[in-house]
Amino acid sequence: ELKVEQNPLFLSMQEGKNYTIYCNYSTTSDRLYWYRQDPGKSLESLFVLLSNGAVKQEGRLMASLDTKARLSTLHITAAVHDLSATYFCAGKETSGSRLTFGEGTQLTVNP
C-alpha cells in the first residue's frame, strides 16, 4: 500500500524567500501529482511528474521527482502572498488508478 508523507506540514515564510516542500512515498508510484487548495475550495492541479528526473516549472513553483529516492519536491522561489495556500502531493500506485494524498503543507507567506 502506497503511503505519502509531506514535510513540513506548516510553513510560514516571508515574501521574497525561497523554500522547499518535500514529499516522500513508500512504494513504487508511476506518477506524482502536486495540487493547491485554497480555503473552502477544491483542488487545483499544479504538476504531474511521470518519470525519474522530471522537472516542471510554472511561475515561482518548480516540482521535481526522484523515483530512486522516492522523493518529490516543490520549490518556491521568491515567495509572494498569493502563494499562501495548502499544497498536497499525491502518488498513484503503479497498478490501479487510486491516488494517495499526503497530509498537506499549509503555506503562509507574510508580507
Add this chain to the structure above:
Amino acid sequence: GAVVSQHPSRVICKSGTSVKIECRSLDFQATTMFWYRQFPKKSLMLMATSNEGSKATYEQGVEKDKFLINHASLTLSTLTVTSAHPEDSSFYICSARGGLRISTDTQYFGPGTRLTVL
C-alpha cells in the same frame, strides 16, 4: 479543459435525513469517478471508486450502506449520504478520470460539497 461540477455546493440538513450529491463531467466522458472526504485542515481520504455501470469499490472502513454511490452514466455519479448524522458533516469532493477524448492519466476534481448535518 476538462471540467467537473458538483451540486449542491453547500447543503445543510437535519439529522436522520438523506442527502444526494451529484458529480458531473461536463465536457468529457468519465469512465471512473472517485469520491473523497476531507475534514477541516486535513487531507483527502478516498471513500470509494466507481466505474460506470458497475458497483462502487469502497475503501476499508467506509460503510457502503451509508454512503450509496451510483455511476449510471459516463458523465454522472451520485453520492447519497443516508440517515445523516452530525459526524457526517464534511467536505465531499469528487473527481473524474477520463475515458474518451482526454488523458486517462489525470483526475479532474470537482469544486466540492460542504455538508453540514444539524
